Amino acid sequence: MKHAETVTFGGSALDRAAEIRLDTDAVSAGAARPEARAVLFWRGKPLIRTERPAELARLPMDHPVLSAASGERILLGREDGALRFAFDLSDWAPEDLDEAMLGGFLDPSEQRHPLLPETMAFLELRRIMTWLGPRDAELAATGKALFGWHETHRFCSKCGSPSDMSQAGWQRRCPACAGTHFPRTDPVVIMLITRGNSVLMGRSPGWPEGMYSLLAGFVEPGETLEAAVRREVFEETGVEVGRVSYLASQPWPFPASLMFGCAGEATSGEITIDPVEIEDALWVSREEMMAIFAGEHPVVKPARKGAIAHFLLENWLADRLD
Known part of the structure; x- marks a missing residue:
């Protein structure tokens, strides 16, 4: 983008x-x-x-x-x-x-x-x-x-001893074993999955009533972003995804993630949710999403402003994903 x-x-x-x-x-x-x-x-x-x-x-x-x-x-x-x-x-x-x-x-x-x-x-x-x-x-x-x-991360992950802040706050160093540790950022994929004129939305338990957002999940060791997108979407909704492309990223310090916004093309449409992962999922058309963003939808509320999900959906509606 x-x-x-x-x-x-x-x-x-x-x-x-x-x-x-x-x-x-x-x-x-x-x-x-x-x-x-x-x-x-x-x-x-x-x-x-x-x-x-x-x-x-x-x-x-x-x-x-x-x-x-x-x-x-x-x-x-x-x-x-x-x-x-x-x-x-x-x-x-x-x-x-x-x-x-x-x-x-x-x-x-x-x-x-x-x-x-x-x-x-x-x-x-x-x-x-x-x-x-x-x-x-x-x-x-x-x-x-x-x-x-x-x-x-106050204790060394190598030997368990208390560690000290160093490099002006950008490292922790263990005085016992000389181990060094750097700030952690967890990669997360968040997916704009489309099928025709519709986008796939989901909600997690505990969210405010009516709030839906794009599906997201952590990238696993040994996994590409594209593979993570396909795996997470299938695990949560049973929807299969073909072509995947990168759109944008967002630091998300809640507590320490880097969100990789990706677009994916669904090759199937039937939804079978995993209740352990999410509470609900549904396909939302562009016309419905416009009503959601305007606050006029009777059930669904928009993704949180400031989050990359809102950013990607807003640009999808405006046809500005290039």
Whole structure:
């Protein structure tokens, strides 16, 4: 697709400053510059300036709130020649915290730190991803994915000893066996499967009532993207797929996936769902999809805005998949 990188979390051309990750002196010197800025996260939620248009908050490196952050910082990259760092504030506990609101399909809660103005809050990234511009979205997705990886990889997978953050947050190193470990990204195929004038849609258990999206699944070891598309579609719906082509990709930090958007041509039409995998599947015509996007369909609601499924369906409707 000619405009593939206009998908949410893609296309900002962030300078990731990878060449200085091993140079601790250069990183420290960059952090000491007055133009350097900090991006804060609390339990994976980025700090946002909530005044519209909303934007990712960037704080001076000497802001008092950073004293409550963990001692580990991650180098995200450069903007206008100045370094940007991610800090984690997850040890802070808001007085009015409602744990039940966290971690659901959509978290509407907002957390405000007493050392920050009321116009700044920690917001769930899935909720606000379409509010942000490309650069803010890429910084937020990168920081969230990296902190999530560090949280679940604190021990060496070779010997089991505690490991340390290194390379400005882009590696973990084991002091016991010298093993090195790098951030993990899981490849996932998400499929625009068509048959004539219709596209194949499915829904997972636990989704909001009426919500359907494109089928998706993890790529297995030793498998091509094309093979993964055919396997996943057949496993979930019994529909056989012939020709497969690549369309676009999207980083998806929930927690650490890279979505490969693919188009596939169905060679069969009968649906037999696997209830372990999905709750329902159906063929939706272009005319029905237009009604769904307009909010006029009596049953089906559109895929989540900002997700690559919505992006691919929107471009399919507009005949812009080239």
